[in-house]
Amino acid sequence: MKNNIEGICRIFREKDRFLIACHENPEGDAIGSQLALALALRKMGKTATVLNADPVPGNLAFLPGADSVVYEEDGSRYEVAVVVDCGSSERTGRVQAELCKPPVLVNIDHHRTNGGCGDYCLVDPEAAATGMLIYRILAAMNVEIDSDIAVNIYVAILTDTGSFHYANTSPEAFHIAGEMVRRGIDPWGVAEQVYETQSADRLRLLGRVLGSLEIAAGGKIAAVTTTKKDLADFSARKDFLEGFINYPRSVIGVEVAVAFREEDAGEIRVSFRSKGRVDVSAICQAFGGGGHRNAAGCIMRGPLDEVKRKVYGALEAALR
């Protein structure tokens, strides 16, 4: 890994046409980092196009520049491809081929798995968000961070630190967030847009799913279940379920939270969150899945009762 922030600044100053991509199913850090960089390059008089495989999530559509994102573009029209917040180039999805066409590739990321490919890279797994690396680059180039750029950087940090809750919330994360507030962003207005824009049906589905709460292993396991009927009753989109697993995790004494979800064809999607003692990626691997120590998942064959029996059995063994 050959971090080269000076090289990146030089390329950003010298070249004129930039194509900026991120990973599939982008979230706040990916979109915020892309847009902050695109707005800054445009301020410098450059052409900067944000090309993504998937749409901007509805709760991020308010971000300045979000309406300029494109989903089809010819990469050969650009001098530099910039890939942000992407652990590997495959994660850019169906736009990957276009990113190979510009002669120069810049890689800006904070994933531990990032191998540092590209002609120029800035990869720092210690950074809480890729948006912090964009800030460092803009600061190094002496680009004025206006309030439009600031809100994008702020959302990148806000979302990737889980509202400043996660262990990655460093003094630098707080410092940059404070600087963005100083530049005029409104923390409450932003939090409201990002977090307070769910549908009534999603909230009703959450109520139903919380009603399924099961406690096992003497309080060390908490699980919620979403059936196909639940999804149908509330016309649920796939993204409705995001974050639901945080609720069983929040119960006092719980070591591992589990979310079961009925899929088509008799399959059950099982998600795990560990508070640290149990390595849930090992358990998921035994069931043909994978993930990280504290967050992992797998897909198992039903019926639901039998899946639960197997999952609780494996977790109880790990908790002993």
Added chain:
Amino acid sequence: MKNNIEGICRIFREKDRFLIACHENPEGDAIGSQLALALALRKMGKTATVLNADPVPGNLAFLPGADSVVYEEDGSRYEVAVVVDCGSSERTGRVQAELCKPPVLVNIDHHRTNGGCGDYCLVDPEAAATGMLIYRILAAMNVEIDSDIAVNIYVAILTDTGSFHYANTSPEAFHIAGEMVRRGIDPWGVAEQVYETQSADRLRLLGRVLGSLEIAAGGKIAAVTTTKKDLADFSARKDFLEGFINYPRSVIGVEVAVAFREEDAGEIRVSFRSKGRVDVSAICQAFGGGGHRNAAGCIMRGPLDEVKRKVYGALEAALR
């Protein structure tokens, strides 16, 4: 209001026996501010007693110094009474009489309603948390902020800014939070203790209450209802319902969130949250209650259906 941080520092240096109180039903900012100050004064070789009317909430019991809080004490044994995070002295509740006994009274607060009474005061309504004022005082006295003091100041800011979401989240709030992380506190460990320690029954009650979601006024009003049966079914304590109103508020398009709660003797407690356009304190005043523009409440006579009809009618008129 005669802010006098130098005078406070002098008193803290010169005197030896301090009695530190806060408001009834204390939360993170009150407890964190008290304990940070008490720990700092003890480091300076002083006697510092934290005297409260009500117990430390369970989710704050992990705070360093929390086990030293007392609930009965003779104020005449002290040279200085310090009241923190208290808009008026009555808010100290049943310990108020003891706070009048020491010859010197110090008042440290950030409530807009604080009249600045006391021999020495530091009242700054622009501060997001009283914990920030404690930080300023300790910095002015050059007291080393160790990790035990730091976690108390951090929790004061974390809770009074709603995890850095509220409009009061200033650059200074972010700056001090970052400094506390630099002093060794673990943001995730703290957030887990403060926010991820609910009972399974509270979560089940939340599920039930979310199932009651009603949308009115074409999506501008969202309301949830908690019946006496709901409370009984989950052996709910009073504090179980705290924060529930944030869920209807989080629905997209909602201008006013309402929480109805059946009380004894046929009364209905009604809480309101406005996103800004409607002044809910005016509506509550018409029903004999009160509060702030964006957060208010009242108690009305049932039956529930009739209360809802009146509340929706008043809100629909205000929304026109």
